Amino acid sequence: MIISEKEKRTTAYHEIGHVLVALKIPESDPVHKVTIIPRGRALGVTTYLPVDEKHTYSKEYLEATITYALGGRAAEKVVFNNFTTGAGNDIEKATNIARKMVCEWGMSEKLGPLAYGKNEEELFLGREITKHQDYSEKTAQDIDEEVRAIVTKGRNRAEKILIDNIDELHRLSEELLEREILDAEEISKILKGEELPPAKRNGMHNNSDTKEEEVPEHVKKLMEKKNIKSPEQPNTDKGNDSN
Amino acid sequence: MIISEKEKRTTAYHEIGHVLVALKIPESDPVHKVTIIPRGRALGVTTYLPVDEKHTYSKEYLEATITYALGGRAAEKVVFNNFTTGAGNDIEKATNIARKMVCEWGMSEKLGPLAYGKNEEELFLGREITKHQDYSEKTAQDIDEEVRAIVTKGRNRAEKILIDNIDELHRLSEELLEREILDAEEISKILKGEELPPAKRNGMHNNSDTKEEEVPEHVKKLMEKKNIKSPEQPNTDKGNDSN
Amino acid sequence: MIISEKEKRTTAYHEIGHVLVALKIPESDPVHKVTIIPRGRALGVTTYLPVDEKHTYSKEYLEATITYALGGRAAEKVVFNNFTTGAGNDIEKATNIARKMVCEWGMSEKLGPLAYGKNEEELFLGREITKHQDYSEKTAQDIDEEVRAIVTKGRNRAEKILIDNIDELHRLSEELLEREILDAEEISKILKGEELPPAKRNGMHNNSDTKEEEVPEHVKKLMEKKNIKSPEQPNTDKGNDSN
Amino acid sequence: MIISEKEKRTTAYHEIGHVLVALKIPESDPVHKVTIIPRGRALGVTTYLPVDEKHTYSKEYLEATITYALGGRAAEKVVFNNFTTGAGNDIEKATNIARKMVCEWGMSEKLGPLAYGKNEEELFLGREITKHQDYSEKTAQDIDEEVRAIVTKGRNRAEKILIDNIDELHRLSEELLEREILDAEEISKILKGEELPPAKRNGMHNNSDTKEEEVPEHVKKLMEKKNIKSPEQPNTDKGNDSN
């Protein structure tokens, strides 16, 4: 896969967008590693490290996840004032979490502690299931508004974080363009202004570094809930998917 | 399954939320036992003891059930001012009961003694059934409003009960954190301010104590009615499901 | 099946609610027998005796049927000011008849002599049929309003009859609680204030008395019309179904 | 099949309602015969005689057909001020013709010469077809209004004809009750006040008289058009179907 310099640059900023937003929100999963070495259809990947195994998720954690998921797109907006199709997965992920917050987990004040759309599905063996919405157009509209409000709030918060930390965004992105991979320690050093040892990996595409990251189990669970179309690497923000 | 102290604490308050709300409403099933020893995907479970086998359910009983189902979430709100995804099952249960009160049992003054959505399903052998709503958008909106009103009333009532009894909520939750299991008698003693014998179970995960509680038959029946997606342990409020 | 005294009492009043309303409306089928000896899932059953075989049904007959179907629920309301889930079948039956009056039999002045929803169903062998509504949301709303008006009128009429005859309601219900079965003649005597011979059946659960009543053929036909989900004993008002 | 005197009487008026309305509208098919000897599920039948085979149908002919189809119900209304379920087929027939006038034959000024609902059905062998409406709710509402207007106009016209000719309605109905069958000639004589020969058929259920009337071919064609659920004897108005 040959990638143009322009796309590489967009990808680096996109990934650092995820990284920087996640770093600035205490409730986020900590960033583990970020890379712009292409893997499969993804031009870049950010992976996260869970502090401890979670079994339930707080509203704040979910809002944080939506926010750093939109961090990549926010970086494209803030730096290049443009969007690419590469944020499609991030958008889908953020929307799905927000919708479940409203429709399953009762986290919208307006809609209240009610379940929406969990209607009766009776499986007759070998026959199909048609899932119908079990609420009115009026309620559908309320749900849409709440979901849109949650995602938009995350978008705005991500953009604000990046604008407030624009220097760090540039510094990290340039370093990522140079080294292609950055781990948590290196990111930390860059942010503190410390010198990094010379990049060895650049251009080498060292296999051991790019081997598939383990997706944290607790994240898999969240995403595997039946209504989220589970992406292959759910808690990695694949910055710029090649479409 | 390793559970963080924070999740354990949230779970204890969630379960005691169910317990305390149920205790304060005369029409509720009496609490039998509550535990925060994890079982399957549930981090905690509250079980109830039916006084006598019921064949029909009064409106007041159903309202009580909705209220104590939302007691866990209410405790999270009142104590931590936050929500977790662990209340998803409680929310679904409360919504389903409220919807049936309105659409099948004629318990909404506004909608009247009419059946909504029980439309003709003719089963042609080996063919599928598509269930269509047989009422107008306007009626769907009325139904939504009534269902939302019933659930919201239960939520408010649960929160008020816990705020009015905030000391008991703390005392019971702390004791549950200490002992991991409390039965009806122990709960009663704690509430009366009596001394409990030293906790023997703590940390032991004694199997005989945690064996699957029998779900009361009369509750199974209510839940098994075809439109309620029967959860495995319907009349146990599994506080914080790990998702 | 063990039934609490409270449920038995509710059931007796529910059944006598059907009986008394039917007796007070000339167009009703005459009551044949009423029992609170449980049968299957039903806690009580009222059966009716057709005067002569009917082939068509007048609007007045249908309105009477809706009214006495709601008589059980009306009795719960008037006497206990509460509702139970046991009226679910009655509600479904009343709604179905009212809907057919509006949509098939042209008995609503507002909707006129039109058929609604009888749309083209072409059966291709071995394939399914999806039934779609063939009218607008506006019409669906008109239909809902008319159906609701018909059922509500029946509900109000049933409640008025019982309030106007509250003494008879108590007298008959107490006697039914005592004897568990009453036939038409006994009901008539009680209403006239005549002495009944001592109850022999009480507690005996005499099989010959409780054997399945024949459902009058003409009623089966009305109910078997394809859009009514035919209950097992359509013209018997099974008072308090155990759910 | 045993029929009560009351039902017989209702049936006679219902059938003569068809007969008299058809006689008074020049565009109607001429009445051939009318009977209240039950046949299958029908308590009475009126059959018509086409003057000549038609291949297309004028708007006036269709309006006449709707009007005399509703003549039976109009007679019940005018004479007994009540309705029975026996008019269900008549209502369906009138509605279907009116709907086709609007949606297929462009006979509504408001909706214009457009086809509504004839949307693309592609038959993939062995697979099903879902028919969706291809117009907006607004258009659906316009269609409903036009269809209702056409049918209501026919209803009003039928009632007016019967009120204007109430004596003939009584005279023919009484004679039909007496003789059970009347043919076109006898009807004509009664209307002219001529004496009929003594009824021979009364009570005899002479087979040769009641053998199945041939349904005129041109009527079969009109009704067999795919969207009309073809009743068994389309151009016979089966007065009071036993349901």
Add this chain to the structure above:
Amino acid sequence: MIISEKEKRTTAYHEIGHVLVALKIPESDPVHKVTIIPRGRALGVTTYLPVDEKHTYSKEYLEATITYALGGRAAEKVVFNNFTTGAGNDIEKATNIARKMVCEWGMSEKLGPLAYGKNEEELFLGREITKHQDYSEKTAQDIDEEVRAIVTKGRNRAEKILIDNIDELHRLSEELLEREILDAEEISKILKGEELPPAKRNGMHNNSDTKEEEVPEHVKKLMEKKNIKSPEQPNTDKGNDSN
């Protein structure tokens, strides 16, 4: 097939309606022949002759086609002030073309150069396809209005042409009644007031004259586009279908 004089007359005027409208619009396909000798279910047929094979169709050509398709119905209106069911096919054809103009070919100024309803259909082998509309009710309403406007414009134009040329309409129709078939040359002579040779065909039903007209290939293509339910002889206006 025996056809009454009245139907024959209506058919002649209906067919000449097509002919005359097509002749007066330059963009129309030229008329090839017109006949009122019945063929299959059609009482009359007009066939057209394409000047040259077309691969694309201009907006003006499509508008012309809609207009002459409605010419038959317009003649019935103008001459007899009545409609028959025989125009059903014409109406469907005009509606389908107008709908495609709006929804596929971007020929409505209001709706713009967008495709409506061409949504994703993924064919899984051996499984069915449900086609859903992918636009809002508001858009559906806009589409309906535009389609109705296009068809209504064609209707008005057809009626105006016939009123403006009412003498020619009568002259051609009478001649067609006389001769049963007219070809392009004969039509032209009649319009110029020239004498025709004596009709040889009248009453003969000469087979060679009535053999199935070739449907021009370019027209088949237009109609065969997947959303148009292809009639057997698409570019022949079968005047009065026997229904």
Add this chain to the structure above:
Amino acid sequence: MIISEKEKRTTAYHEIGHVLVALKIPESDPVHKVTIIPRGRALGVTTYLPVDEKHTYSKEYLEATITYALGGRAAEKVVFNNFTTGAGNDIEKATNIARKMVCEWGMSEKLGPLAYGKNEEELFLGREITKHQDYSEKTAQDIDEEVRAIVTKGRNRAEKILIDNIDELHRLSEELLEREILDAEEISKILKGEELPPAKRNGMHNNSDTKEEEVPEHVKKLMEKKNIKSPEQPNTDKGNDSN
């Protein structure tokens, strides 16, 4: 396939419409070749040359693609003030891209970074999937408006480019009519006013020139995304499809 001079002319202008619009927008793929030698059902084809392989697509690139896709139709409008059915594919392509910009790629300011309609599809082996819209009518309306705004903007921009460069449009179209094929170099020379060597190909239908153009891989990917009904040659604008 015989094509009239008029259609050939329309086709030439249609294709040059694509060419000229693409040339005038920097973000467009560069034009590779254009031809009016018919191929399959297409009367003309324009092919494009990607500068470098793209993996993601910017908003500007997508807007450019919509604009030059509508360039063919714009040329018909500007020069002939008419439309043909030949632009159906262009319209579908432009609509699909615009819809994905709004619903998948978060490129509408109003709708925000949310995914619309990507709802849960669970594939049960061997069973079908029904895709339902998961948003309200209100949102559907917002989406429609945004999609329409994007496409209309592209249409207006295409028309403006052609009006501003009307001389070049005529010059290129006339040359294409003459030579039937033009490659990028020849187009460039014509625009610079340079002399072209005498056309050799005219009328020859040289096979080697008309062999199927390779569709650039990166374009295939964009179009193959599951919601775009992939046309056979997606990044070639087949000007005037024969329908």
